[in-house]
Amino acid sequence: MLVARRERTIEWGDCDPAKIVYNPRFFDWFDNCTGGLLEAAGFAKRWLLENTDFTGIPLVESRARFLKPSRYGDRVVIETQATDIRRSSFDIRHQLFNGGELSVEAFETRVWTGRDPKNPDRLKSAAIPDEIVARLKGEKTPG
Amino acid sequence: MLVARRERTIEWGDCDPAKIVYNPRFFDWFDNCTGGLLEAAGFAKRWLLENTDFTGIPLVESRARFLKPSRYGDRVVIETQATDIRRSSFDIRHQLFNGGELSVEAFETRVWTGRDPKNPDRLKSAAIPDEIVARLKGEKTPG
Amino acid sequence: MLVARRERTIEWGDCDPAKIVYNPRFFDWFDNCTGGLLEAAGFAKRWLLENTDFTGIPLVESRARFLKPSRYGDRVVIETQATDIRRSSFDIRHQLFNGGELSVEAFETRVWTGRDPKNPDRLKSAAIPDEIVARLKGEKTPG
Amino acid sequence: MLVARRERTIEWGDCDPAKIVYNPRFFDWFDNCTGGLLEAAGFAKRWLLENTDFTGIPLVESRARFLKPSRYGDRVVIETQATDIRRSSFDIRHQLFNGGELSVEAFETRVWTGRDPKNPDRLKSAAIPDEIVARLKGEKTPG
Secondary structure, X not given: OOEEEEEEEOOHHHEOOOOEEOHHHHHHHHHHHHHHHHHHOOOOHHXXXXXXXXXXXXXXXXXXXXXXXXXXXXXXXXXXXXXEEOOOEEEEEEEEEEOOEEEEEEEEEEEOEEEEOOEEEEEEEOOOOHHHHHHHOOOOOOO | OOEEEEEEEOOHHHEOOOOEEOHHHHHHXXXXXXXXXXXXXXXXXXXXXXHOOXXXXXXXXXXXXXXXXXXXXXXXXXXXXXXXXXXXXXXXXXXXXXXXXXXXXXXXXXXXXXXXXOEEEEEEEOOOOHHHHHHHOOOOOOX | OXXXXXXXXXXXXXXXXXXXXXXXXXXXXXXXXHHHHHHHOOOOHHHHHXXXXXXXXXXXXXXXXXXXXXXXXXXXXXXXXXEEEOOOEEXXXXXXXXXXXEEEEEEEEEEOEEEEOOEEEEEXXXXXXXXXXXXXXXXXXXX | OOOEEEEEEOOHHHEOOOOEEOHHHHHXXXXXXXXXXXXXXXXXXXXXXXXXXXXXXXXXEEEEEEOOOOEOOOEEEEEEEEEEEOOOEEEEEEEEEEOOEEEEEEEEEEEOEEEEOOXXXXXXXXXXXXXXXXXXXXXXXXX
16 A cells, blocks of 8 residues: 655644643644545645545544654654545555654545535545555556 | 533534535544533533642543534534543543534543653543542532 | 624633643634624625625734733633724724633734636625625614 | 744645635644744754743734635745844744745734743743844854
8 A cells, every 4th residue: 555654743732731732633634644645646635626526535434542642842753544445435544653653543434525416515425536546555656 | 421512503614625524623622522521520620630630631542433514504512421431541422413413423532640740741640530430420410 | 883792611722731722723713703793793604605606704914912811711702893894895803801801802804705707716805795784883783 | 033934735624615724724833933933043942841941932912914815735835033032022924925925924922931930830921041032133053
């Protein structure tokens, strides 16, 4: 599977009065990382939105384990990859490492959605394009 | 078990370009609701912080199912209760209802922490006070 | 002028390691309050979006004074009103009171935007409907 | 004056239903950038917190102009520098460039705070250390 990797420094405003990362921030970063995985596969969400019927990949399920707290100023690395890809949904795993140690591990199930021709404001599940599946699987590389 | 209940309207800034709630926002609200549950039990986190060795209840595990999207202007209700209480950790369930329908269901495991006398900046698990356990279980009511 | 009023409790996750509200949170609440002002005027942004050409009221200028910090558990009141209304832009003032004392005061200039017929994804300034102007001014009441 | 520079890509979750950056996000980034300026000056806030009486640099005033909207996928650059440094407060300017064009310009006044010996939970203004002033002014370089 293709692995996308992001680094970031924990910022002051990411932390709560206990001086550790406020947990919803992790979910914000993981959402960004899922976007980053598509981009690493050669299909930025923005390009998909502007050029195809794609409307997004809403989260349908998530699960996370918080193993060690992260603090202001820590440098962390997040590795993201698909772990299972089905017709119109897929599973993603994020591993956040802090000082080389696995500190948060999260799993997401997301559904690929396109425009509903009957109601353009509604989201409708759609088949994930073969090209994207092949790239997420690492069977093909972008470019 | 004691059930804490909160209502809120989905705000513009809670939503993403797909016009549905951006998922980390739910985790923000659920974190608030967990604080609200302690408060409903008669022990606001602020009071605990100022008057006891309590330092917080960091999340160690979470799980969520996103059943139906919520949109700008929707009025939602979140019901929060403990589902299992152990010596120094406990499980919480949040159910978010939108128009009466269960739309998000989330489960958290949190650990009760106190000051580590050897290092005041570190968190250390501690026994949940009996009085709080009794109130979360609904065996005693505040006041 | 019509005054919209909101109350909220400062939540744990609103605060940073200095144990005071992390300043971007205020801007989030003020944005919500601006939406609340339109709603108090009888024109919820959601209704405007679904029934008119309205696309939003993007911020073009803001100014804020942070007079006293707010802390976890504080109960605050925000009062919001228009202070000047022009053809397609208007000024808003938010006053956040904590324990009865003015703690944050913010001023916004926003522009009323509609769909650009040449490019539906772009925003274009538009005249604020007379009915809304009259209600923001308190010259007419909803209903 | 020393200029700190950060780049970032606008993420999906940074944007609202109008498909432009939700304005409080800018204030989050600017707060991060102010921390980055201190770090560029050789004094990371974390180091200051752990090794000196420093408790933070709360915002006392801010002002921003939003000249052009930024959208999902845009690559932006933020340049941050002090514009005036007084005994215990200082002014900061952030300029956010999108595609080379100035898109947001923000000004902050912040106060340097230290521990109040009478009440460790309260913040008290303190003189900005000479060494830091010299570095923010670009009169001395770190290391």
